Amino acid sequence: MVILPLSSDDIIVIAKQVGLDDVAIVAPCRLNEDARFMDDWVSRGLHGQMTYLERNREKRYDPRELVDDCRTMVIGLLTYEHSGHDYHRAVKSKLYDLYGKLAEYHPELLDGKQRIFCDSAPVLERRWAEIAGLGTIAKNHQLVHRTLGSWVHIGELMLPLALAERKADGAIHQLPCSSCSLCEDACPGKALSGEWNATRCVAYVTHKCIVCQQVCPLNNHVI
Ligand code: SF4
Numbered sequence: 001m002v003i004l005p006l007s008s009d010d011i012i013v014i015a016k017q018v019g020l021d022d023v024a025i026v027a028p029c030r031l032n033e034d035a036r037f038m039d040d041w042v043s044r045g046l047h048g049q050m051t052y053l054e055r056n057r058e059k060r061y062d063p064r065e066l067v068d069d070c071r072t073m074v075i076g077l078l079t080y081e082h083s084g085h086d087y088h089r090a091v092k093s094k095l096y097d098l099y100g101k102l103a104e105y106h107p108e109l110l111d112g113k114q115r116i117f118c119d120s121a122p123v124l125e126r127r128w129a130e131i132a133g134l135g136t137i138a139k140n141h142q143l144v145h146r147t148l149g150s151w152v153h154i155g156e157l158m159l160p161l162a163l164a165e166r167k168a169d170g171a172i173h174q175l176p177c178s179s180c181s182l183c184e185d186a187c188p189g190k191a192l193s194g195e196w197n198a199t200r201c202v203a204y205v206t207h208k209c210i211v212c213q214q215v216c217p218l219n220n221h222v223i
């Protein structure tokens with residue numbers, strides 16, 4: 001029996017079958033604009049205690065510097081509701097399931113060059129998800145998906161296989177942020193007033209603040 005390689009459309013279908021709430025396929029590149037912004041932002045100390053942002057900069061700006069031979073990124077979203085207590089594990093588990101299915105059709109993937117991450121490597125995940133059409137980054141710095149809202153975790157499967165891009169339909173083309181200040185007003189550290197200042201964001205220190213997501217009207221229909 002001849003096993004045909006999977007198309008990108010097939011992979012999207014399988015990714016949803018294994019339980020990802022939305023998924024897209026993009027080709028990696030260097031994010032030059034983000035690199036310029038972050039270099040400037042870090043040089044002014046606005047990253048606060050996140051000293052890890054001072055390291056691995058080229059890896060962060062270009063996934064091909066992080067993973068040798070990375071030619072495709074399959075980016076998946078999993079809602080908080082489907083993630084349970086350990087979201088890293090839940091998201092990675094779905095991506096491993098997807099990888100297992102892909103490897104059945106692409107035996108060349110069995111060489112172990114794939115990598116799977118979820119908030120566990122220097123990857124600009126929100127930006128990549130936005131580029132992939134999986135949402136839009138709003139004033140509260142969260143990725144907001146058109147139907148899932150911002151209650152989503154992001155993970156990525158990096159593959160040494162060139163696949164056709166398939167962007168998702170999760171972007172919000174007209175954010176209401178220019179006429180809304182609910183997140184700014186509610187933020188306990190006033191981190192969202194003016195230029196983004198991570199030193200004032202409680203979540204970067206304790207991981208326990210979700211106020212700017214709770215008050216966001218973009219989440220009303222998904223809470
Ligand atoms: S609370 Fe308002 S300003 Fe903040 S992200 Fe949501 S819509 Fe935008």
Ligand code: SF4
Nearest residue numbers: 187201202203209212
């Ligand atoms: S997570 Fe909390 S502290 Fe950080 S920006 Fe949002 S509301 Fe402000």
